[in-house]
Amino acid sequence: MHSVKLWLNRSLTAQAVLALVIGVGINAAFRRDEHPVIWLIHGTAYAAVATGILAVQRRRAGRAAGTDTRGVADLTRKVRHREVPGDPQEREAMRRLIDDQLGTMERAGRWLPYWLGLMGLVVVGMIALGIIGGSLVFPLLFAVASAAFCFWILRMRRRTLDTYRHMRSNLESQA
Missing domain, CATH: 1.10.287 (Helix Hairpins)
Structure with a gap:
């Protein structure tokens, strides 16, 4: 479970796939009378918007911190766990x-x-x-x-x- 959480924390692609699955699931639950292709189209649109917003936020945070997006993910994880890095x-x-x-x-x-x-x-x-x-x-x-x-x-x-x-x-x- 820890490796899955770490993978989801670091990988934008994994988060996009998760958003797609959730979007399709929500569409399937609320729009049962529509064709499954419509569920997939709507889920893809929701995932694209969510992933785009997340990518822009990560890029902006990376520029502010002076690191790449993976570094931002590691830093935010350390902040959540209240770990102070040893490296200056x-x-x-x-x-x-x-x-x-x-x-x-x-x-x-x-x-x-x-x-x-x-x-x-x-x-x-x-x-x-x-x-x-x-x-x-x-x-x-x-x-x-x-x-x-x-x-x-x-x-x-x-x-x-x-x-x-x-x-x-x-x-x-x-x-």
Whole structure:
């Protein structure tokens, strides 16, 4: 299992194949009446978009850290495990990567209240449509799922910021 996780972490191709399989599976589950070729076309489109976004993000992070995409994958794994590298060059690359990621998250944090407000408006709109339509089952399920998603986003954001700040302080103390 460890080797599969490492392979998925490092290989963009493996992630693309996984996205394709998930995309086809989701299409098969929700569009049972359509032909399987349509499932494959939609799954391929979803995988291409997801892989393109991931490739651009990795390339940008690699430029910020001064390393290649494989180096970024190794550095992010070490950050997740809170491992400080012994090599000074790798430590400097990790510092640059963490500074870039913290800057990105802090800039994106300015928009977080607006995104959460938009989610709240969508939930209120769905509940209003449910009241007008006479059925509240789906709108209430959507509201609960949206609230859970928003809390999960906030928790993961706080946890990631804590990890980055902890790693930044560890890197500064060992410099």
